[in-house]
Amino acid sequence: MTASLPADLASSAAPFDSARLLADVGGTNARFALERAPGQFEAVQVLACGDHASFADAMRAYLASPEVAACGKVAHAAVAIANPVDGDQIRMTNHHWQFSIEAVRREVGLDTLLVVNDFYALARSLPHLQEGDKVQVGGGLPRAGAPLGLLGAGTGLGVSGLIPFGDSWTALSSExxxxxxxxxxxxxxxxxQYAWREFEHVSAERFLSGAGVELIHRALAHVQGRPAEELSAPEISRRALAGECALSSQVLDVFCGMLGTVAGNLAVTLGAQGGVYIGGGIVPRLGERFASSPFRSRFEQKGRFASYLAQVPTYVITAEYPAFLGVSAVLAEKLSA
Incomplete structure (x- = not known):
């Protein structure tokens, strides 16, 4: 994969004395890449988090792979992780990994290890996505210099935003x-009401995630008075996209409608007239099914603010590894400071 950093960062970046390690860690998979020159991402590998006892183990496994080991010493690394980042200690919300950033840095032998929230990193990538990296859903035109909103459903529900700050941007570390x-x-x-039977507090993430697709499926089956099959989120989506199951199709409609409401909430909260971007692992796989879903109508369904939201564009991020762009930019800033 090759992508371009912002011109100002690329021109000011210090020469690479060694390859830089970039990672995007979710609750299910950890994605790794080497950056040997600004914006040049190579040796991309996706490792299942469940196959490794710790984050350090996954990082060492990547570095020990023949393609990566042949590139020589890696001195600097930046990691985007699906978790709040506040200080040195990381305890993942949707996986069992927990670690000290400094301890991992020493253990792996790095000079620099920078860890940021994954949607903070993804937000930093938004101004640099090319036209082929996103697909617009619905109408609206982006307003120059306005905030951008970001959310995405996968193992969890990530949320962030990008706020103009002079000639640059400030990304939000949001939960x-x-x-x-x-x-x-x-x-x-x-x-x-069905979800309250299982959870004392029902967050947006309880529905807008892989586990949430399964929860919606169980809830709709209960509402319809029918036994629910124990289906995984990918199987529910497969059946819906193949037109094999009316219940699975309804699950996707409910999911997309809920996502539209949350996206609209984010747009009015941030004043995101530059657009709202949808990432994560679920929506980009839905293709045209998402475009024809209730998402956009629910996005605009805000009563007196319907005309306001009709002017805000919404985009699905289709780039394969967009977080690498953002975390690369964050690391470049850190090393040039």
Missing amino acids: GGHVTFSPSNELEVAVL
């Missing part, structure tokens, strides 16, 4: 996926 879920119609009230 907005854990806001309390708010239903928008009677069916969602029934789905929420």
